[in-house]
Amino acid sequence: MTRIARWLLSLALACGMQSALSVDPAAHYAQHCAACHGADRLGGMGPALLPESLERLRASELDSVLRDGRAATQMPAFGPTLAAPELQALARWLRTAPAAAPQWSADAIRASHVVMHAPGTLPARPVFSADPQNLFVVVEAGSHHMTVLDGDKLAPIHRLATRFALHGGPKFSRDGRYVFMASRDGWVSKYDLWNLAYVAEIRVGINTRNVAVSDDGRWVLAGNTLPRTLVLLRADDLSLVRVIDVRGRNGDVSRVSAVYDAAPRHSFVAALKDIAEVWEIPYADAAGKPLASLAPRAIVLDDVLDDFFFDQPYRHILGASRSGGGQVIDLDQGRKVASLALGGMPHLGSGITWELGGHAVMASPDLGQGRIPVIDMQDWRMVAAIPTNGPGFFLRSHENSRYAWADAMMSPRRDTLQVIDKQTLQVAGSVTPSPGRTAAHVEFTRDGRHALVSLMERDGAIVVYDAATLQEVKRIPMDKPIGKYNVFNKTTRSAGTSH
Ligand code: DHE
Numbered sequence: 001m002t003r004i005a006r007w008l009l010s011l012a013l014a015c016g017m018q019s020a021l022s023v024d025p026a027a028h029y030a031q032h033c034a035a036c037h038g039a040d041r042l043g044g045m046g047p048a049l050l051p052e053s054l055e056r057l058r059a060s061e062l063d064s065v066l067r068d069g070r071a072a073t074q075m076p077a078f079g080p081t082l083a084a085p086e087l088q089a090l091a092r093w094l095r096t097a098p099a100a101a102p103q104w105s106a107d108a109i110r111a112s113h114v115v116m117h118a119p120g121t122l123p124a125r126p127v128f129s130a131d132p133q134n135l136f137v138v139v140e141a142g143s144h145h146m147t148v149l150d151g152d153k154l155a156p157i158h159r160l161a162t163r164f165a166l167h168g169g170p171k172f173s174r175d176g177r178y179v180f181m182a183s184r185d186g187w188v189s190k191y192d193l194w195n196l197a198y199v200a201e202i203r204v205g206i207n208t209r210n211v212a213v214s215d216d217g218r219w220v221l222a223g224n225t226l227p228r229t230l231v232l233l234r235a236d237d238l239s240l241v242r243v244i245d246v247r248g249r250n251g252d253v254s255r256v257s258a259v260y261d262a263a264p265r266h267s268f269v270a271a272l273k274d275i276a277e278v279w280e281i282p283y284a285d286a287a288g289k290p291l292a293s294l295a296p297r298a299i300v301l302d303d304v305l306d307d308f309f310f311d312q313p314y315r316h317i318l319g320a321s322r323s324g325g326g327q328v329i330d331l332d333q334g335r336k337v338a339s340l341a342l343g344g345m346p347h348l349g350s351g352i353t354w355e356l357g358g359h360a361v362m363a364s365p366d367l368g369q370g371r372i373p374v375i376d377m378q379d380w381r382m383v384a385a386i387p388t389n390g391p392g393f394f395l396r397s398h399e400n401s402r403y404a405w406a407d408a409m410m411s412p413r414r415d416t417l418q419v420i421d422k423q424t425l426q427v428a429g430s431v432t433p434s435p436g437r438t439a440a441h442v443e444f445t446r447d448g449r450h451a452l453v454s455l456m457e458r459d460g461a462i463v464v465y466d467a468a469t470l471q472e473v474k475r476i477p478m479d480k481p482i483g484k485y486n487v488f489n490k491t492t493r494s495a496g497t498s499h
Helices: 005-014 024-037 059-068 084-094 107-113 487-491
Strands: 135-140 145-150 155-161 176-183 189-194 196-203 207-213 219-226 229-234 240-245 256-263 269-271 275-281 296-299 307-310 315-318 326-329 335-341 352-356 359-363 371-376 383-388 403-406 416-422 427-431 439-444 450-455 460-466 471-479 481-486
Touching: 024 084, 059 084, 107 196, 107 240, 135 383, 135 487, 176 207, 189 207, 196 427, 207 256, 219 256, 219 269, 219 403, 229 256, 256 307, 269 471, 275 335, 296 481, 439 481, 450 471, 450 481
Parallel strands: none
Antiparallel strands: 135 145, 135 481, 145 155, 176 189, 189 196, 207 219, 219 229, 229 240, 256 269, 269 275, 275 296, 307 315, 315 326, 326 335, 352 359, 359 371, 371 383, 403 416, 416 427, 439 450, 450 460, 460 471
16 A cells, blocks of 8 residues: 555544445455464464453554564564554454454364474483583573573573463473473473473463473473363373363363462362362372373362462462452362461462471562562461562572562562562662663572572663672673573472472
8 A cells, every 4th residue: 555545544534434445454464464373363473363362462562563563573564554543453353352262172282283302312411511400591582582591600501492472480390301381372392401402392272371290290281261271291292182171160161370280299280260269180199100080179269369379388279369369278178278368469479488487488479569478377377568669570589598589570660679588577688780671580590699680671681699798790681581490499399489
């Protein structure tokens, strides 16, 4: 369309002649978008373009991506091709669910499965000299990459492209050799950290929450929001074992909030977003003997769980809905045993535990308020609410550190992390890696001596601090680093990090 024709179209639309000119976003989608994003909007070379996939994109961001394209990707600018009202109509259409609910069947899952290296074909030793237990993987959201970092030298050893928009904690096999990642678009990838090579990939859904890996190394379980399913895979080659419909006892279906491995219980635990049940799926008996059936056991609750946290023995889960309703569930008894008066919008998934006055306590950030609630793990009372600069996402510590680090990334103070003394429950210091720019998510080195902070910007960095003196040690440039994960801390289920 020429510039004059576009101007005439804009003028006509402004004069209320839409129907005469018929802006047809579906036709524009078919013509300009379908080749990369799929005729069914489920994604292809580009990501899925459904309301669920676009939930996190602000209206102005979607407008600018359509108009100006996305730098360093294949996404072109449509500003020169489509008039502003056509782009607006297209953006509105993308935010509208298709008439027929999108399907992702077992056959579609199987058809997406690719094995790059069959189990047992790659050497069982690292191709580098770094300590494989002190590696970090860093998720760089800017251009969808992952960096493998040597935690001793604090230097990258490899960088690889990932699927679009990884989210949540990548999960490691017990020996730390393999890392399993999930993308919001439903791709699950298995990567061999010792050989620095992808092993297998499969698309388990259209919109996925996260994955868990069984401690015995046999299974991967993925939780979806679209479709409403849990998908069980073999961990060795990611082949599909079973699709489990998430349907409660009254027949209602539910999105999955998150799924975790409860290693000491030999089970997976899945929290559900739309029905007041939590599901436990045992994969081995108490003696560790594998079970064949992997049948879910539903525990009925008072409220749904958006977020939850295991105590260190994995007997209890502390769960909360985004509305602040909290409950303690005893997995052995299969029932709620206490209420948690948390208020706010607790982010229990980012909780940590430590010993305070002979008791285990748990603390987690609040997505809605500038405070960190601290809960006694014996009587479930809130023993303190530590005031912070503002609502934050992540809280992190290490057994060898006296401090817990909290961000305030949902507030105007998003550039500063506060460092809380775990014994006095007072803020002992703060760091501002780059004034005015978002800094959040901390992970410690294996020995707890260094704390790595993400400067979450396109020209961002991992900023390394001495965890005792809070002095900056090093800056490693990265493209919008989000989360980073230390193999040792994760595989030993450190009390200072999420599992
Ligand atoms: Fe996350 C973990 C849910 C938005 C970055 N996030 C998780 C997990 C859940 C979750 C359930 C645990 C998964 C696991 O361990 O396998 N996240 C949610 C939400 O419900 C929320 C608020 C809305 C949504 O869009 O889903 C949300 N999360 C975000 C972001 O906007 C963040 C900051 C940037 C992004 O890339 O999406 C973000 N989430 C993270 C990170 C983790 C995470 C870095 C891993 C934390 C860890 O250290 O284990």
